[in-house]
Amino acid sequence: MLNRLLCSVFCLPLSLLAQHDHHKNEIGIANSLVYFAKEEAFAYGLHSHFVRRLGESRFGIGLGYERIFDEHKHSTYGIVFAYTILGGWNFNASPGITIEAADPNPVFALHLETSYEFELGTNFHIGPVLEFAYDPEDIHLSAGLHVGFGF
Numbered sequence: 001m002l003n004r005l006l007c008s009v010f011c012l013p014l015s016l017l018a019q020h021d022h023h024k025n026e027i028g029i030a031n032s033l034v035y036f037a038k039e040e041a042f043a044y045g046l047h048s049h050f051v052r053r054l055g056e057s058r059f060g061i062g063l064g065y066e067r068i069f070d071e072h073k074h075s076t077y078g079i080v081f082a083y084t085i086l087g088g089w090n091f092n093a094s095p096g097i098t099i100e101a102a103d104p105n106p107v108f109a110l111h112l113e114t115s116y117e118f119e120l121g122t123n124f125h126i127g128p129v130l131e132f133a134y135d136p137e138d139i140h141l142s143a144g145l146h147v148g149f150g151f
Helices: 002-017
Strands: 025-036 041-053 059-069 074-086 089-100 103-116 118-120 124-135 138-150
Touching (some): 025 124, 041 089, 041 138
Antiparallel strands (some): 025 138, 059 074, 089 103, 118 124
């Protein structure tokens, strides 16, 4: 029992530092449970993005789209700025616009997201994702599962 505990304590940080294959391009999809703070309501959200890594750096840039399936029909379009913190741990910032069915006028939106990737073979990865999003109407928090394809 003690050996397992010690191994977990010392091996987990090493696994976070493990070398990941970071591809030049990534297509990612996240399924999430979304919580709207102002409305105190939950909904289902689907987020997708395409990111291209800048050379051999930890930075990438791309496009993102989020759809929240509720009565508002909330859609957000943004530019994704990605950064690999270490190993499979990533951070994305995505400024953009949100449009809702009841009010088709776009408003500024900002999404901040962090995820961790567990590799499944050479091109696929999967892992948890957390997101904080702001627009003038509400703040929402999301937790879900990210699946990505690198090429």
